[in-house]
Amino acid sequence: MPHGRLHALSSSAAALVAAAAIFLAVAPAAQATTFGISEPQGLFASCPTHDYPCSSPSGLGGLWKQTAFASLRAGGRSVQDVRLPVTYDAVATSDGAGGCKLSNPYRFDYTDQAGRSHPAQESWNDLLYGLKAAYADGLQPLIVIDGYTAGTAVHSYTGSPGPGDAGEPDPTTTAGQWAYYCGVRGILNGIAAHVPKKEWPHRWEAWNEPNGGCTYLNNHCEPAVCAQLNEPASNLDPATGTYTCSATGGDDASCAVGSGAGGAAKAACLWIQARNAIVQFSGHAGDVIAAGSFSFPSTGYLAPYAALLSRQGYHPGTWAVHDYGDPTASGWLGRPVAEQLQSFESALGSETAGIHNQLWITESGVVLTDRDRSYPGYESIPCVSTSAAVPAYTLGACINGNESAQITSAEAFFDLDAVTGGPPVTALYWYQFKGVAGAWDSGLLDPSGNPRAAYCMWTGRPPAACSGSPAAQP
DSSP, rough: OOOOOOOOOOTTTTTTSSOOOEEEEOOOOOOOOEEEEEEETTTSSSTOOOOOOOOOOOBBBGGSSSHHHHTTTTTTTTTEEEEEEEEESEEEEEEEESSSEEEEHHOOEETTTTTTOOOOOHHHHHHHHHHHHHHHHHHHEEEEEOOTTTTTEEESSSSOOOOOOSSSSTTSHHHHHHHEEEEEEEHHHHHHHHGGGGGOEEEESSSGGGSSGGGGGGTOOOGGGGGTSSEEEEEEEETTTTTEEOOSSSSOOOOTTTTTHHHHHHHHHHHHHHHHHTTSSSOOTOOOOEEEESOOOOOOHHHHHHHHHHHHEEOOOOOOEEEEEHHHHHHTSSHHHHHOHHHHHHHHHHHHHTOOOOEEEEEEEOOTTTOOOOOOTTSSSOOOSSTTTTTTTTTHHHTTTTTTHHHHHHHHHHHHHGSSSSOOEEEEESSSSSTTTTTTOHHHHTSSSOOOOHHHHHHTTGGOOOOOOSSOOO
16 A cells, blocks of 8 residues: 555545436346355455455465365355455545545554453455465355444554544544545555455445444434344433433434434445445446345335435445344244334335335344344244353344254244345345354354254254354353
């Protein structure tokens, strides 16, 4: 990545979201569903020494080299895609004067709020190595841009007193607009400088799970349950002192700088910024930038998000959503279901009437540690957990340690592409390859590396060969 000042906004691009040409989606050609793996940063491929080029004697490591992962490449459901996350400011950020500069996470080591240390250029290098490994392994990369959570945000840098960037940039403010734009441009510049053109990625998601954060829920995080409901935002009622979930919480009619756009509309503004920055970059005019990437199939969040895009003259041809609830609940119910996705597809078809879309499920799987205590249409969950890693009377408690339930759940995952009523599902990504002890666990392998039922279904092995342990204890 060249040092110094990065590409600055031209006068015509300065109003990135306020005035943009109408973008009519081209109908995607009919195609078979492709399957992929979605992973946290750095697990698909990484360099132990966090340098470039990778100078470690062991070379470029990661799950892409593992025999168990290679087995997913064979058979009728072969893995063809990999989803790679990168923080939006991995390379660049705004200089505060109408231009861009190298970001502090690119220039300095830092410690996050949870006390973990991170080397300089960590997110950028993880993306770079992921792209190289994907190309070497014949996999098509999907790049998802992400921010910081309360725990992963910067606490302090080594060698610089500068503060960390905003975890979630607000694209309706000048600072947020420039920070996100410079971040996307920096990633594109870095790829152009270090990756051969034939290996460039051409599929993107503008922001990971906007309805799971705070800025895109109108900056209200209490109660956090609002992020889990089929609604987009939480707002305090001063008269009662209670919070209610609502559609936008503000004027979402414009993406103009300084507007009072609500949470879902702000997330839609990020898509507009990402789409413009990417397709205007040399060599990326035909790239696909998926809209949405919601944390669950929320019809409530979809409505204001899609409405803002439509009012601004944008009609994305590709949408993305995450769906863990349907596959996980299927095991409990004893039959494949897709009720949440079905509702979302129908709503998406209505919201984007006349537009030929496709839908990507960019995260899904069987969550042994799922903390849901209800499922649409069912009043209670009776399962009692015997694991300290899984709360009692939750959806995860019904799946954890139950091999037959996990088989049914895995079947439901593979059936998601058969859901009708809206745009066809053309890509399915399982999250994650290997579970994490005491944390989120939807792994095809258990935390010890033993294959589970879903892995057997994927590779065509008999179920008896895949009896991975329940979710590991903390």
